[in-house]
Amino acid sequence: xxxxxxxxxxxxxxxxxxxxxxxxxxxxxxxxxxxxxxxxxxxxxxxxxxxxxxxxxxxxxxxxxxxxxxxxxxxxxxxxxxxxxxxxxxxxxxxxxxxxxxxxxxxxxxxxxxxxxxxxxxxxxxxxxxxxxxxxxxxxxxxxxxxxxxxxxxxxxxxxxxxxxxxxxxxxxxxxxxxxxxxxxxxxxxxxxxxxxxxxxxxxxxxxxxxxxxxxxxxxxxxxxxxxxxxxxxxxxxxxxxxxxxxxxxxxxxxxxxxxxxxxxxxxxxxxxxxxxxxxxxxxxxxxxx
Numbered sequence: 099x100x101x102x103x104x105x106x107x108x109x110x111x112x113x114x115x116x117x118x119x120x121x122x123x124x125x126x127x128x129x130x131x132x133x134x135x136x137x138x139x140x141x142x143x144x145x146x147x148x149x150x151x152x153x154x155x156x157x158x159x160x161x162x163x164x165x166x167x168x169x170x171x172x173x174x175x176x177x178x179x180x181x182x183x184x185x186x187x188x189x190x191x192x193x194x195x196x197x198x199x200x201x202x203x204x205x206x207x208x209x210x211x212x213x214x215x216x217x218x219x220x221x222x223x224x225x226x227x228x229x230x231x232x233x234x235x236x237x238x239x240x241x242x243x244x245x246x247x248x249x250x251x252x253x254x255x256x257x258x259x260x261x262x263x264x265x266x267x268x269x270x271x272x273x274x275x276x277x278x279x280x281x282x283x284x285x286x287x288x289x290x291x292x293x294x295x296x297x298x299x300x301x302x303x304x305x306x307x308x309x310x311x312x313x314x315x316x317x318x319x320x321x322x323x324x325x326x327x328x329x330x331x332x333x334x335x336x337x338x339x340x341x342x343x344x345x346x347x348x349x350x351x352x353x354x355x356x357x358x359x360x361x362x363x364x365x366x367x368x369x370x371x372x373x374x375x376x377x378x379x380x381x382x383x384x385x386x387x388x
Contacts, residue, residue, distance in 0.1 A: 128195075156173065159178050188235055246316040263302075264352070274301060
């Protein structure tokens with residue numbers, strides 16, 4: 099998610115000055131683990147078979163440190179030594195960390211999605227573990243909070259997809275579900291070739307509306323997270339909504355250019371974060387384009 103995230107692993111809140119100092123090492127360890135795995139799946143010139151082997155080795159190191167054993171030297175210093183400390187100190191759930199690897203492996207073998215449910219299952223592993231791990235660190239584990247966290251994280255992942263058509267198309271990846279493409283009369287090749295059209299823009303508008311609704315369903319969670327971490331989450335939510343605003347302002351021409359937010363958006367993001375309403379009946383008015 100631009101402006102409130104990191105270039106390589108977009109859907110991860112940075113352990114900035116807003117995060118509780120006591121949790122920063124653990125958050126950065128989780129972030130380093132996720133970012134490195136993402137790089138193994140996406141960066142450089144390795145083929146898919148090599149990437150899968152690297153991720154298999156990476157998973158073996160994760161399981162080793164979770165069991166109290168030493169990892170291989172390859173990623174030990176920058177990934178698994180700090181992660182081992184975080185796992186031991188905070189009892190991080192291993193399945194959530196493995197979910198990341200499942201998603202990255204899937205990206206190497208699956209390039210299209212038939213339904214929204216299928217895409218959300220990918221988000222369940224690629225994005226939702228972020229929120230669940232952070233809630234674990236904050237000691238929040240009730241069903242409502244977990245559901246809202248999943249909604250926010252899945253929305254962030256979807257927003258990243260709708261922002262990144264110009265990135266994913268050249269990579270041969272289509273995240274707009276087939277059921278939505280058929281409804282709007284858009285072919286997968288249209289998206290891969292970045293072929294702009296009224297039908298493609300209507301498709302993207304529909305997908306953005308889906309992401310916005312999901313984000314608004316999860317937004318009340320910001321009032322549950324204590325202290326500075328709650329303000330971090332407010333900015334994460336508003337940053338995602340701002341990207342949707344940008345897509346709307348460009349009439350959903352995401353096949354022509356990638357929208358982004360930057361320093362000039364900071365005052366608006368801060369204002370929206372400050373004025374987020376705790377009343378669920380008013381939540382849907384937050385984050386609309388202006």
